[in-house]
Amino acid sequence: MASSCKLPVPPSSFASTAETTTVHHGGSSSFISAIHPDILYTHVLTRLDGPALAYVACASKELKSLASQDDLWNKICCSTWPSTDMPRLRQVISTFPHGARSFFSASLxxxxxxxxxxxxxxxxxxxxxxxxxxxxxxxxxxxxxxxxxxxxxxxxxxxxxxxxxxxxxxxxxxxxxxxxxxxxxxxxxxxxxxxxxxxxxxxxxxxxxxxxxxxxxxxxxxxxxxxxxxxxxxxxxxxxxxxxxxxxxxxxxxxxxxxxxxxxxxxxxxxxxxxxxxxxxxxxxxxxxxxxxxxxxxxxxxxxxxxxxxxxxxxxxxKRERKERKLRTEDTLDTLCVGFGILILACICSFVFLR
Structure with a gap:
């Protein structure tokens, strides 16, 4: 089996496709596609979390096909959120555009x-x-x-x-x-x-x-x-x-x-x-x-x-600033109401005394 596997990590690097994804065998190298898909799926992809699996899916067409399998994403969803491992909810998740992969992308x-x-x-x-x-x-x-x-x-x-x-x-x-x-x-x-x-x-x-x-x-x-x-x-x-x-x-x-x-x-x-x-x-x-x-x-x-x-x-x-503004507005209105009341009272008193 391969001794080391080099996968680009930044998402932008995945645009280079499979040519940058290599497996080293001693002093030589070959495409990662040389590894049997079952080995990749069982011993590599099933060990990854959701974000890492999404990155790997961008590396090549072969990896995208393997990393997009719904049962793989179902296991990731259930391990990340155990509550999703419920028959009724798994049925709902299966109706998403890309199944559990879409659900994980929306929920994380x-x-x-x-x-x-x-x-x-x-x-x-x-x-x-x-x-x-x-x-x-x-x-x-x-x-x-x-x-x-x-x-x-x-x-x-x-x-x-x-x-x-x-x-x-x-x-x-x-x-x-x-x-x-x-x-x-x-x-x-x-x-x-x-x-x-x-x-x-x-x-x-x-x-x-x-x-x-x-x-x-x-x-x-x-x-x-x-x-x-x-x-x-x-x-x-x-x-x-x-x-x-x-x-x-x-x-x-x-x-x-x-x-x-x-x-x-x-x-x-x-x-x-x-x-x-x-x-x-x-x-x-x-x-x-x-x-x-x-x-x-x-x-x-x-x-x-x-x-x-x-x-x-x-x-x-x-919220605090909003409450303070309301209190200041209420204080201003109270002051105006009191002033208006005093003005009316003064006008009434003046009218009475003038008579």
């Missing part, structure tokens, strides 16, 4: 914040059913995995605040997470947790990841004592003539305890919040999500959490 990266609708959302074209595939890891160990279906055509969904719950109110899941006591413990927990929330439009064959990968904040609730980890994705939304932003906030609550000392997952929920701190209803949320399905995608790898926290902090800053 973050959405771009600058993707906003250019017109009011057309709700009639919105998905009638959504799948939420959620996976939570603690120190690279899976502690929570579940898929929930949500219908979006009922009156209560469109009129009430948008919310997707992965757990019933009385349902819990044990974890090995110990309760953090100090600020350092909270920071450590934020580094040890990762979450993926893939929202899937089955009819439209579209998917996107609504998570910041790592928590943007971890703190203990002042009343219940539960530990709350927040994941967030900030999306742009055009409202009338001004651009605004909304937060797709994912809240994970940990509380109670197990016999081994670990906390319980008590809540995993998704809501959409505007810059006034109001939760959007199902109709408005669905319009934004419907447009975001077609949004730009980017920011992969280790930059996910950095970009997610940066966007969240920027969103909080804009």
């Amino acid at each position: 990266p973050l959405l771009s914040i600058d993707q906003a609708p250019t017109a009011p959302p057309v709700v009639s074209n919105s998905p009638s059913e959504l799948f939420s595939a959620v996976d939570i890891y603690y120190r690279n160990e899976l502690i929570f995995s579940r898929v929930v279906e949500t219908e979006t055509e009922s009156w209560w969904f469109r009129c009430l605040p948008f919310r997707i719950d992965m757990l019933d109110p009385k349902d819990t899941r044990p974890t090995p997470i110990t309760r953090p006591d100090t600020q350092d413990d909270h920071l450590k927990l934020a580094e040890d947790l990762t979450l993926s929330w893939i929202l899937i439009d089955a009819a439209g064959r579209r998917a996107m990841n609504l998570s910041s990968h790592k928590p943007v904040s971890v703190h203990r609730h002042w009343l219940s004592g539960e530990v709350q980890a927040r994941f967030a994705l900030i999306l742009a939304s055009k409202k009338r003539s001004s651009s605004e932003f909304v937060q797709c906030g994912i809240l994970v609550n940990y509380g109670g305890g197990t016999s081994s000392g670990g906390m319980l997952v008590k809540e995993v929920s998704l809501q959409v919040e505007d810059m006034d701190g109001m939760f959007l209803n199902g109709k408005d949320s669905l319009g934004i999500l419907n447009t975001s399905f077609e949004g730009k995608k980017g920011i992969m790898g280790g930059r996910k959490e950095e970009e997610g926290r940066r966007r969240y902090e920027g969103f909080l800053k804009m």
